[in-house]
Amino acid sequence: MAGAELILGRILGFAGDPFADGPGAARIDESGGVLVEGGRIVAVGAAEALRAAHPGARVSDMGGALISAGFVDAHAHYPQTGIIASWGKRLIDWLNGYTFPEEMRFADAGYAADIAGRYLDLLLAHGTTTVASYCTTHPAGVDAFFAAAEARGMRVVAGKTCMDRNAPEGLCDTPERAHDESAALIGRWHGRGRLTYAITPRFAPTSSPEQLDALGTLWAEHPDCLMQTHLSEQVEEIDWVRALFPEARDYLDVYERAGLLGPGAVFGHCIHLTGRERMRLRETGAALVHCPTSNLFIGSGLFDMGGLVDEGQRVGLATDTGGGSSFSMLRTMAAAYEIGQLRGRALHPAELWWLATAGAARALRMDDRIGTLAPGMEADIVALDLGSTPAIAQRAARATNIWEAVFPTIMMGDDRAIAGVWVNGTRVRGG
Ligand code: GUN
Ligand code: ZN
Secondary structure (H helix, E strand, O other), X not given: OOOOEEEXXXXXXXXXXXXXXXXXXXXXXXXXEEEEEOOEEEXXXXXXXXXXXXXXOEEEEEEEEEEEEOEXXXXXXXXXXXXXXXXXXXXXXXXXXXXXXXXXXXXXXXHHHHXXXXXXXXXXXXXXXXXXXXXOOOHHHHHHHHHHHHHHOOEEEEEOEEOOOOOOHHHOOOHHHHHHHHHHHHHHHOOOOOEEEEEEEOOHHHOOHHHHHHHHHHHHHOOOOEEEEEEOOOHHHHHHHHHHOOOOOOHHHHHHHOOOOOOOEEEEEOOOOOHXXXXXXXXXXXXXXXXXXXXXXXXXXXXXXXXXXHOOOEEEEOXXXXXEOOOOHHHHHHHHHHHHHHOOOOOOHHHHHHHHHHHHHHHOOOOOOOOOOOOOOEOOEEEEOXXXXXXXXXXXXXXXXXXXXXXXXHHHOOHHHEEEEEEOOEEEEOO
């Protein structure tokens, strides 16, 4: 098979959802292979059988490395790359003190292009091949991000972050501009190659009811776009929403009244939900995105992973950089594990890995294309060294089963664990 590449290693794939079907839904073939051609996964199976069946394929033998679908980060803010790890504030003060001043700089298209490229290169170095990112209010910053992703062949989601109140004037648009500038960006980028547009009201406090309505109208005009925003992250924020929207039943109702709830809605955080909000989220098929390093870093609260997955919610995982304190989905899995412990639910490594790959892809409604290694899927792949530091290696050496070998990398791993990355079938890191 001309041009085919056979990647050998310990192959991790999902036959189902480990929350619903148990850890056995994750399958690891200790001596397996993935055959890639034309940007797609053509076959997954035993290494020797694939070698014999495809003698012309170029072989990339990754030894004992774990071969997985690339990580999917279902909620992040690329414009906050430069202010990650900013000290000492909770959400509202953090936005006003660090985030908004930095986002003002994205009026400069050259600055936006520089950060967009740097950000996506950081993601690839950490094994993340898909991200759903907020941009800023400036259309040029959205152009910069999509152009940088297209140049790297990455499947990404992004949108212009719309705000028309409670933010600096330089970051505010209007209901009309939010609608029309977003519509123009949809026309330019949505569905082009691997790019998806998400209509992006930042969150209820920074949009007037009229702006939310305008974006609800836009979503009805473009129902195949995603819609991303924030929901119930901090208690002060929820009190503020109640004061700003006294007519709404609760925070989620603010979005629902504007036509911003339905399949394809992706809500970041979802920590302090009421029973009614949980019921409506589940009924409408919206996605909830857990951002554990952010929730710890900004002091937001402890996401109820166990309760939410048990009631059948569509849940994904994300860094939320730069409120989140890491670009790494390994570090993000570790924080999700730690929050799970505090909530009395020890997440299995298979569950954590699923959240960072197939689950996050499902939250973005892309699980038919990315998120696991199976024939027909797009070839976004990461290879991980399960002994990337002396501390990890000495623990992994004692492992008596594969998950015990993987878990130290989840808990202690970072970009040093990334031994190879393939985007759409092309190797872009390692080798
Ligand atoms: N809520 C509204 N905007 C933001 C943001 O940029 N980061 C986080 N973590 N929460 C938000
Ligand atoms: Zn966010």
